[in-house]
Amino acid sequence: MQHLIAPSLLSANFLNLSTDIEMINNSLADWFHIDVMDGHFVPNISFGFSIISQIKSQAKKPLDVHLMISEPDRYLQNFKDCGADILTVHYEVCTHLHRTINQVKKLGMKAGVVINPHINVALLEDILPEADLVLLMSVNPGFGGQSFIESTYNRISTLKELIEKTNSKALIEVDGGVDINNASKLVSAGANVLVSGSSVFKSDNPAAYIEKLKNSKP
Ligand code: DX5
Ligand code: ZN
Secondary structure (H helix, E strand, O other): OOOEEEEEHHHOOHHHHHHHHHHHHOOOOOOEEEEEEEOOOOOOEOOOHHHHHHHHHHOOOOEEEEEEOOOHHHHHHHHHHOOOOEEEEEHHHOOOHHHHHHHHHHOOOEEEEEEOOOOOHHHHOOOHHHOOEEEEEOOOOOOOOOOOOOOHHHHHHHHHHHHHHOOOOOEEEEEOOOOOOOHHHHHHHOOOEEEEOHHHHHOOOHHHHHHHHHOOOO
16 A cells, blocks of 8 residues: 555644645645643643544544543543544553553544554554554654654564564554655555654645655655
8 A cells, every 4th residue: 555644733833723724635645643642641732622623624534633641541432523533542551452442443433552662562462453553653752843763663664564463454653753854764664654743834835745755655
């Protein structure tokens, strides 16, 4: 499959969100990446249900909602109700990850597991057959605009082998510090979905930047 592009709205202009949503609608982007932060699991607070509902009302592509929150189980139904199509939860906060993943799917959303850069990819082996995607953090979560962590390439390759070994259908998504300088190498390593925030929105022409990410060849 050709890789997918998921621009992160965390770096959009919140005073003019509608313009940025329309830009993504009309671009080669595949998903909207929506970062939810609670100020507890990560040292930053972003936005919640009402903004996501409003984004949903204008977005013409799936909402990929990345929960950086401590107790995701409490809010799965709320995220379904405000329009999430894909919901990713962090491995580090899910004591009963198998149950959480299956609950997300039961609610009619695609379910993903996220791991921070220090978590060994091998720990995912038993959950891979249940997961629709795995999101590998390539920065420590909480902020846009951080530097890409180079060990991510090896982590992607290891995860890809594990996905094949377990006959999992999970997509590999990468989030943090992704730009046109590392996109090709990430796709070569096996990434299926590239999240990119600050690089897209800081560029002079975000739609053209998305096109370059989409056209990055392995
Ligand atoms: C970081 C978020 C990312 C962030 C990526 O915690 O999960 O999705 O928006 O931003 P960039 O592309 O600027 O690293
Ligand atoms: Zn994210």
